[in-house]
Amino acid sequence: MKLDSVPIRLERCAKTFPGAARPVLKPLDLDIAAGETVVLLGPSGCGKTTTLRLIAGLERPDAGGRVFFGAEDVSARPIEERQVGMVFQNYALFPHMNVRQNVAYGLSIRRLPPQQIARRVDELLALTRLDALAERQIAQLSGGQRQRVALARALAPQPRVLLLDEPLTALDAQLRESLRTEMNTLLRNLGVTTVYVTHDQAEAMALGDKIVVMSAGAIEQIGTPRDIYHQPANAVVASFIGTMNQLEGVWRDGALHCAGGRLIAAPGAQPRSRLWFRPEDVILTPSGGELHGVVESATFLGGHTRLSLSGVGAAPILVDAPGRTRYATGERIGFSLAAEVWHTPLPDTETTTC
């Protein structure tokens, strides 16, 4: 199954709810290519759902904002005329209909011939592995099954755009992981323009062609998962996505001097007094090493051990130590940093909060 999809474009879309003093969304511009999966990522309450509802047509942008599907200006169209498929956070399945009737709803509304509806519904039930549950009532389904019914129902009328609002948030961790993989495969195969809202960065990384990081009603950064992870545009993004260490010191003679020791710059590096790096950029060196820290805590996480080292810079440095080595608190260990950290652009350090 392959769907026709359109690019989406938001122009100066702001949103102020009636009676509210401040806008929930500041004017934002967003371009989404046809067939692309874009993830809106940000802490709860930052305006992700509102942005999604603007695209869907469930909310209207403030004066001046416009929404385009391809060349068509859909700003004035209600949701029922936009041909979008939407999966709501609580799924919004019709409780008085069984699985088959739910999936068929969008097709029955369009008064398609019954045989055609039946064929299409069967196809979707197979695609979402719901064949065996077709006659079940919604109340008899598990969370994961409901999520798949909601997806099948949204896809049945062949939407131009697929909109998903935290579709996996209501599920338990293990199920979430397996459905995430499944969803990824499905979205790639469908090739439909998808906007996916989540506050889970792992989900965003796994699913997004592009990630839009939002906070406090504004877009902080738009980029591929790799861009966002390795080159965060600012401190908000850096701290929201994964773990980021910050090491401050004094630049002298081609090296960074700090409490933990002296770190010689990689060839061609600009002089810097501050480095940003991820736990996995740390290379533990049992014999010596350029920098030293004292193990403040060691948390065994299965695949690796998360260490917190003090005495290196102002804040503790978080390190992921692979393998079976045991670490004791108070132990002094040596490390150096991957050369790439010298080339990571510095995010600007002003902090915005949601």
Next chain:
Amino acid sequence: MKLLKTLQFSVTLALCAFLILPVLMSIAAGVSDNYAQGITHGLTLRWVAAVWTQYRQAVALSVLVAIACCAITLLVGVPAGYVLARSRHRAARLAEGLLMLPVAVPGLASALGLLVIYGSFGAFRNSLWFIVTGHIVFTLPFMVRSVAAVCASVDLRTLEEGAASLGAGLWQRGISVVLPVIRPGIVAGALTVVTLSLGEFNLTWMLHTPLTQTLPVGLADAYASMRIEIGSAYTLIFFLILIPLLILMQACGVNTPMAGHRNAR
């Protein structure tokens, strides 16, 4: 332990007897040949037949009033309950509170109000519609409450948005999603309205004319002016009409009107 159980059982039994005995006595009186001489003296359907011939008109009128009242409260109350539950406006909360006012106000007072306003519209005042109006004033709140309660208990707004996202327009959403989902509330409301309308006495007694006598008004009349057997036979007929309704209400999970009044919020 055993003693406690026995005690519990006896109390329950006594309570049932206390509630049911008068009803049974009344029914027994209605089929006794001569109540003063006791039920053993002989059984007869004479009184029931007599009541039926004399008050058939009242039965027919009551059913008619109940049906008209139910139809109109459905037409007005269902949309009102829906709008009330969906509205986030403060005025909606206020309206919800005011809604129970006609129920709290004694029926006599409501009736007086109606008489003051419409008393001079002769044709209307003497017609059955006057009674129907009174019953609507009294029963509409129950319909609105019942519908609003179901509307609030399911996330109707999101369900409608879901239907809209699948291409359903306003009317299609109403017919294919809203009405089926809130149907239990509508059914409960309708049963409550019919039961209340059939049993309503205070207001009706004030509003009725000799030509617009309903079932409960007729009952008062029968007890006041005739022998005890006639009144009792009347009660029997009344029960035969009401009990199936009450059973239906129970089956549909409807609280009795007064309990519903308290539990609605």
